[in-house]
Amino acid sequence: MARLESKIHEVILTTLSEDGQIHAAPMGIWEEKGNFIVAPFKPSTTYNNLSRYPECVVNYTDDVRVFAGSVTGRRHWPTQAATRVYGGVLVQALAHSELRVTQLQDTDPRAHFYCRVIYEANHRPFRGFNRAQGAVIEAAVLVSRLHLLPFDKIERELKYLQIAVDKTGGPREWEAWEWLMEQVQHYRGEEMKS
Template identity: 30%
Template sequence: MINKFLRFRYHESIVVTLNEESSPHVAPMGVEYSEPYLILRPYRSSKTYTNLVLRPMLSLNFTHDARYFFKAIFKQEEIDFEFSGLERPPVIRGNFDLYVEGRAKLLDSADDRAVFLVTAEKVYEGLGSKLALSRANNALLEALVYYTKIAALVSKGDKEIPEYLNLLRINLNLVRKLGNLELVEMANTIESKLSELLGGRLR
């Protein structure tokens, strides 16, 4: 079933892990599919990395709807979970195409981004994204991807940040041009949060 959905090598997901108090933590993250494995590369400074080292179980939640990725970053209190066991991370309720519950094995942690190999233990379809192709939706997701990259690198002053900022601006402008009011408001929130993150240097 994974082959049916993850045909293009890299796909965006929302990863759910459990912290040491067994509370769920969500984080948007790209997933590489290399049959039969899924590969995650979280930053070692992230909570996802810490949680997976402590508890290797996780769930991967796949959807086309960028609004869920926005909530995962800025409004986690609005995410509704469905639990299947005390020691297993929940999945996210909503319009998701595919759920993968599995176990992660740490392969490499020498660089800023660790490498985990995920073995799928349970794979099943969700309700579906129920969303036709939308450039505004895709652009919002791209903007969120660059926001998370910048947030992870800003404290180190990484040389790639100016390029990421430019790409983020391009995608925010596309959302404002083609999106409805809901998506435009999300784009404005991203810009506001990024401005706070960079100390007002976003122009």
């Protein structure tokens, strides 16, 4: 069986809310043949925003605080106006792609917005991720799924990821890690009350 050529990128997607505010959300998006597929869960702010305004910005950043902050309620990051779409580019972005939705498959539990790149720019060089940055991104994915996965599985995976943060984390990675651990502890406390 032929395998479809596709890549998944962990990015920060910015969309425009109904009141004109920029909404930042971490997202794994697919790249296929030069186009992107954005597949937000339903219901979600990203889904609502893209349904209303079919344009968005893909932000590529190595500041993992944005990933951790987006899943722990710290969504307000400085932005500047996009060039060709209505939306915002994160000031922390090393590069960005501006997308326009060309097709929507409105399926459950995730919709699939097929997007065409209409503008791209590089702002600063990408020097690569250290292990702590990769660990923080993986931990952010786990925290975003606290309500979906067994808590003991999450604890095991976080314990393993902690090793990379201990070995290679700098101040930004540690700040992001602490935000995520606060969220895990808060969730655990709420679960114990119920």
